[in-house]
Amino acid sequence: MPKSGPASVEFRHVSMRYGNVTAVDDVSFRIHAGELVTLLGPSGCGKTTTLRMIAGLEIASDGQILIGGKDVTRLSATDRDVSMVFQSYALFPHMNVLENAAYGPTVKGLGKARAEAMALEKLALVGLKGFEKRYPAELSGGQQQRVAVARALVLEPQVLLFDEPLSNLDAKLRRRVRQEIRELQQSLKLTVAYVTHDQEEALAVSDRIIVMSNAKIAQQGSPRELYEAPANSFVADFIGDANLVEVSIEAVHDGQAQVMLGPLRLTLAARGLTPGPAKAAIRPHGIMFGDGLAGTVRKSSYLGDHVEMMVSTPIGELFVVSRQTDEIPAEGAAIKLSFVQQNIALVR
Structure with a gap:
């Protein structure tokens, strides 16, 4: 379990504007500690911008963002106890698996031995024990995904963010890796915000789903609630x-x-x-x-x-x-x- 425990995430009337364009418009929601919530919607709906605001990669134009009850609205990414798994995985090609996984604690100056010990623990957790000396080019897409997850977990963040994590995998592998992510999240009781445009993926992994449309929340609820009781025709058509x-x-x-x-x-x-x-x-x-x-x-x-x-x-x-x-x-x-x-x- 993360050193300071999984933390809740709360948005209070948050908006994000780029000039005259409103990417996120007056959005409010809460992700409870230890819960996996998916931000789901078509391209351009605001879901990735919302995720980046949790990470501190974008600073909200209006509203308040809290992590673990603490106001982090104006804090930079480095000052938030949050890790992100990107769509591209963003692995360093010249580093082996162990070096990639140990990158975070190494940069924080924890020392090589301690950084590698932390990385080995998380690599074993995601099923990559024995792969430490391989390079990203020698791994399958699913294995690269697991390295990215291990690297995000190594500093034991309060909140783990996934941005379209399965989009580079084929259909059969997507099903397997999404199950692995869900099992890991549940076993470690991680707080996870997960972005996808794939409604089947959202239904499979989520405790709750927040459906976004045109920078606003169209509906939020459990997968069953959204599928069986859609709030409007957009949600009905998008969820299944x-x-x-x-x-x-x-x-x-x-x-x-x-x-x-x-x-x-x-x-x-x-x-x-x-x-x-x-x-x-x-x-x-x-x-x-x-x-x-x-x-x-x-x-x-x-x-x-x-x-x-x-x-x-x-x-x-x-x-x-x-x-x-x-x-x-x-x-x-x-x-x-x-x-x-x-x-x-x-x-x-």
């Missing part, structure tokens, strides 16, 4: 695939809405909405073959354990994911679709 269709709410009673989805009448959680036009976010795996809405298969793709289809219907084109791979409807086939109501959320 969603078919956004126009519906009509006919009546609301005791929190339940009577909804017309084309010719179908459904009862859905009203989620604060009132009678009138609305949108429904329909998850692709919540659409089944069966009596219901008539449609025509426009495209069909077999992907091993499931089939993906685009189906033209009276309520628009629907993206359908089906585990029924024994009989796959051909393109142009007429089918009927039914809906699993718990996989539909009304949104603004």
Whole structure:
């Protein structure tokens, strides 16, 4: 566990402006000590700027940033007990694994023997014992990532930051390394702020997710909360695939809405909405073959354990994911679709 213990991170009405451009606009959130929180959103939404403000690499234009309850808003990066794992890993090519991992304590003047002992401990922790004398060019992408993590951990920071850490890895390796990061975070009870644009990655590693859009927070909550109860159509579409269709709410009673989805009448959680036009976010795996809405298969793709289809219907084109791979409807086939109501959320 870090020497001073993992610390909370808090933003209070923080903004970041570059001239006339507002990169982060009045953002407030809290990361509890020992929690992994992901900042998720499309390119340009403000998530990396937010991470850099935690690190002290950017100084906020307005608001207050606290780490462990201490105001660090105006402190430089070197005066904050924070380490960052960059997208590029930023390993020194002329240094071997041990020298890379020992760089932080060496620069702080802790002495070569002490620095190397600290580095060896963290390299063993990330599964790189025996790799000490290798150079970055001799390592796989996943191994380079682990060296970067060991180097960030070696000074036992209060907060560990990850900036798109898996973007340089192939899909299968991404799944394995994200699991390793999550297991390490949980076993050491690290406070982690993690930036990604990959919603599957965010769902897999996070205690909580902060979804950002246009420099603001669109929604924050647990992965399940964001997936099953998106606050708006942007979050519904960004966290997992969603078919956004126009519906009509006919009546609301005791929190339940009577909804017309084309010719179908459904009862859905009203989620604060009132009678009138609305949108429904329909998850692709919540659409089944069966009596219901008539449609025509426009495209069909077999992907091993499931089939993906685009189906033209009276309520628009629907993206359908089906585990029924024994009989796959051909393109142009007429089918009927039914809906699993718990996989539909009304949104603004």
